[in-house]
Amino acid sequence: MTLDDLPTPCLVLDRGILQRNLDTMARALARHKVPLRPHLKTAKSIDVARMAITGQTGAITVSTLAEAEYFVGYRIHDILYAAGITPQKLERVVNLNRHGANVIVITDDRDMAAIIAAQNMPPRCLIEVDTGENRGGISAEGPELMDLAGRLGPALAGVMTHAGHSYSGRSVAEMAAIAETERAGITLAAGRLRAAGYKISIVSMGSSPTALHATHLDGVTEVRAGVYMFGDLFQVQILTHGLDDIAVTVLTSVIGRRPRESSILVDAGGLALSKDRSTAATPNDYGFGLALNLQGQFRYGHAIVDRAYQEHGVIMCDPAHPIDLPIGGKLRIAPNHTCMTVAAHDRYHVVDGSDDVIAIWPRVNGW
Amino acid sequence: MTLDDLPTPCLVLDRGILQRNLDTMARALARHKVPLRPHLKTAKSIDVARMAITGQTGAITVSTLAEAEYFVGYRIHDILYAAGITPQKLERVVNLNRHGANVIVITDDRDMAAIIAAQNMPPRCLIEVDTGENRGGISAEGPELMDLAGRLGPALAGVMTHAGHSYSGRSVAEMAAIAETERAGITLAAGRLRAAGYKISIVSMGSSPTALHATHLDGVTEVRAGVYMFGDLFQVQILTHGLDDIAVTVLTSVIGRRPRESSILVDAGGLALSKDRSTAATPNDYGFGLALNLQGQFRYGHAIVDRAYQEHGVIMCDPAHPIDLPIGGKLRIAPNHTCMTVAAHDRYHVVDGSDDVIAIWPRVNGW
Numbered sequence: 001m002t003l004d005d006l007p008t009p010c011l012v013l014d015r016g017i018l019q020r021n022l023d024t025m026a027r028a029l030a031r032h033k034v035p036l037r038p039h040l041k042t043a044k045s046i047d048v049a050r051m052a053i054t055g056q057t058g059a060i061t062v063s064t065l066a067e068a069e070y071f072v073g074y075r076i077h078d079i080l081y082a083a084g085i086t087p088q089k090l091e092r093v094v095n096l097n098r099h100g101a102n103v104i105v106i107t108d109d110r111d112m113a114a115i116i117a118a119q120n121m122p123p124r125c126l127i128e129v130d131t132g133e134n135r136g137g138i139s140a141e142g143p144e145l146m147d148l149a150g151r152l153g154p155a156l157a158g159v160m161t162h163a164g165h166s167y168s169g170r171s172v173a174e175m176a177a178i179a180e181t182e183r184a185g186i187t188l189a190a191g192r193l194r195a196a197g198y199k200i201s202i203v204s205m206g207s208s209p210t211a212l213h214a215t216h217l218d219g220v221t222e223v224r225a226g227v228y229m230f231g232d233l234f235q236v237q238i239l240t241h242g243l244d245d246i247a248v249t250v251l252t253s254v255i256g257r258r259p260r261e262s263s264i265l266v267d268a269g270g271l272a273l274s275k276d277r278s279t280a281a282t283p284n285d286y287g288f289g290l291a292l293n294l295q296g297q298f299r300y301g302h303a304i305v306d307r308a309y310q311e312h313g314v315i316m317c318d319p320a321h322p323i324d325l326p327i328g329g330k331l332r333i334a335p336n337h338t339c340m341t342v343a344a345h346d347r348y349h350v351v352d353g354s355d356d357v358i359a360i361w362p363r364v365n366g367w
Numbered sequence: 368m369t370l371d372d373l374p375t376p377c378l379v380l381d382r383g384i385l386q387r388n389l390d391t392m393a394r395a396l397a398r399h400k401v402p403l404r405p406h407l408k409t410a411k412s413i414d415v416a417r418m419a420i421t422g423q424t425g426a427i428t429v430s431t432l433a434e435a436e437y438f439v440g441y442r443i444h445d446i447l448y449a450a451g452i453t454p455q456k457l458e459r460v461v462n463l464n465r466h467g468a469n470v471i472v473i474t475d476d477r478d479m480a481a482i483i484a485a486q487n488m489p490p491r492c493l494i495e496v497d498t499g500e501n502r503g504g505i506s507a508e509g510p511e512l513m514d515l516a517g518r519l520g521p522a523l524a525g526v527m528t529h530a531g532h533s534y535s536g537r538s539v540a541e542m543a544a545i546a547e548t549e550r551a552g553i554t555l556a557a558g559r560l561r562a563a564g565y566k567i568s569i570v571s572m573g574s575s576p577t578a579l580h581a582t583h584l585d586g587v588t589e590v591r592a593g594v595y596m597f598g599d600l601f602q603v604q605i606l607t608h609g610l611d612d613i614a615v616t617v618l619t620s621v622i623g624r625r626p627r628e629s630s631i632l633v634d635a636g637g638l639a640l641s642k643d644r645s646t647a648a649t650p651n652d653y654g655f656g657l658a659l660n661l662q663g664q665f666r667y668g669h670a671i672v673d674r675a676y677q678e679h680g681v682i683m684c685d686p687a688h689p690i691d692l693p694i695g696g697k698l699r700i701a702p703n704h705t706c707m708t709v710a711a712h713d714r715y716h717v718v719d720g721s722d723d724v725i726a727i728w729p730r731v732n733g734w
Contacts, residue, residue, distance in 0.1 A: 085622075135681065311430045328479075
């Protein structure tokens with residue numbers, strides 16, 4: 001089977017590019033001698049997970065309990081569920097752990113900490129620390145840290161943070177500076193807890209930009225990152241990937257042609273691509289995605305999906321590089337934000353540098 | 368089972384509101400004595416389809432072949448696939464029709480018209496006409512219409528158009544004017560073809576705003592509309608729905624609290640809500656959605672999802688109406704654009720004016 005045989009729209013994953021991205025991240029962290037706990041929120045695939053944990057400790061991060069349950073089914077047991085736990089979700093975690101898993105939860109809430117500690121078999125819990133993203137987490141410096149630790153008691157296993165604001169960095173220097181803020185904040189929290197007598201075995205930080213660009217990671221026990229595996233146009237704009245490092249694209253077919261307007265209509269619209277417009281705030285605005293040829297090569301110039309309807313995408317062609325395809329002709333779209341784009345699809349069609357589809361890898365969507 | 372028992376995030380569909388929206392559209396079209404061919408691209412559910420075709424002809428519209436195959440499986444046979452057909456997709460349509468379905472296709476391309484006509488058992492085909500949306504379709508006035516008709520030959524069954532630009536209307540008068548442009552264009556095309564001797568049995572137009580606000584529909588044989596079933600915040604802004612007419616909401620749980628910043632963190636982020644920002648261009652910008660209480664009531668004032676990460680939504684509360692819920696407390700989010708939001712979910716949890724979940728209705732996603 002080749003790409004030309006596939007019904008569209010669908011996802012194409014280039015295994016060679018994925019492997020290169022995994023190697024780049026592994027090298028970046030090996031410099032600091034810190035292992036990676038890859039975040040599977042983007043890939044949501046056991047096949048990708050197996051590649052990503054190779055050479056690491058075997059631990060992973062997830063963003064949903066559906067992912068946790070799926071990966072436990074494949075005997076990946078050391079799992080950090082990196083979104084604030086609730087009482088109802090705690091029941092699912094306790095159930096997984098009762099059957100041999102080691103799902104670690106996070107909290108930044110004093111009531112929730114008490115509920116975790118009150119379990120018969122409490123999961124290990126990390127305190128979420130805010131190092132500048134201003135989303136979840138408490139201050140590394142304030143009194144809440146000790147209050148939470150006291151409430152968690154023996155369930156306390158460590159601290160974690162996510163410097164998600166690194167995605168607003170636009171230079172390596174900026175991202176390195178944010179990485180150092182992230183590192184300094186989380187190790188400060190760990191140090192305060194240790195000084196108070198708590199055993200802190202996990203000091204976890206990470207985002208793809210800070211993981212790649214940190215200058216040192218002293219005191220950190222693990223790094224989390226996810227989107228680095230696949231890359232996307234936004235990552236290209238913030239200098240963590242090149243255009244050739246985008247591993248996942250959307251295969252699409254021409255369904256209309258307007259040569260007088262230099263536009264074509266394709267069957268990848270807002271559902272197949274997502275409505276994410278993150279490149280709007282970057283030097284190159286790619287609309288809803290960049291058109292590549294069937295082989296995934298940059299041959300159409302600045303041909304972008306200018307408008308995205310539910311099942312229609314309007315590509316405005318680059319006059320210097322017209323797209324001359326018949327109805328049904330296929331091309332590929334590089335996504336703005338791969339996490340959002342892949343979530344609309346239930347599988348990857350895997351290639352390795354050619355048109356041949358060498359495997360189909362399912363994804364676990366939903367919650 | 369009540370809403371409080373459901374894992375979050377998930378979809379809630381209020382059957383009573385859905386029925387009211389269906390009745391409103393049925394009444395609007397009954398004035399013109401034109402039947403509705405409901406568009407199931409939003410709902411993608413046989414249970415909703417059965418309600419939507421009640422009192423109509425039984426015909427439906429779909430946006431994907433996955434929908435067509437799904438509905439044929441439930442013996443709905445008269446289906447308009449309202450996106451430009453390709454040779455590869457034509458094979459799937461012919462296969463469905465060989466087994467008793469009557470899937471109608473559309474094209475605006477002369478090469479594709481010839482391919483359709485060359486089938487052993489060509490499906491019925493409509494010529495797509497552009498009445499101002501500037502997406503797909505040919506002019507109602509130009510020479511391409513006759514060229515396409517000649518190429519389609521006996522496969523030609525009619526003409527269709529979609530005045531999608533009606534969504535940029537901001538008053539009933541504007542939408543009525545766009546509806547009249549849509550009607551005039553498609554009946555002009557039908558008239559030209561009939562004058563040339565073609566049998567034109569289907570003259571199809573529609574979008575939710577033009578279907579609701581048309582002043583007359585003379586010469587039109589059917590109207591298509593979809594989003595009217597569920598409504599959303601964007602529809603409220605363009606005056607086709609009230610806030611109480613939004614039938615689908617996302618149930619979510621509090622996963623973090625920052626009372627000093629008047630914000631809460633919920634487990635409905637960009638995946639559960641979509642990244643659609645269509646209300647950004649309307650009088651009321653609702654961010655990524657509007658917070659309602661567990662009963663779906665407007666009780667939290669202008670509390671909107673201000674930021675949407677993959678699995679985290681940050682709700683900025685209205686200081687006059689604080690949201691005082693514990694971790695795990697539940698609320699509902701009204702979506703900007705329901706078509707995008709529901710597509711992230713595989714089922715509806717159906718209620719009818721209370722917290723009781725009276726049914727679970729599956730959806731058919733993908734392609």
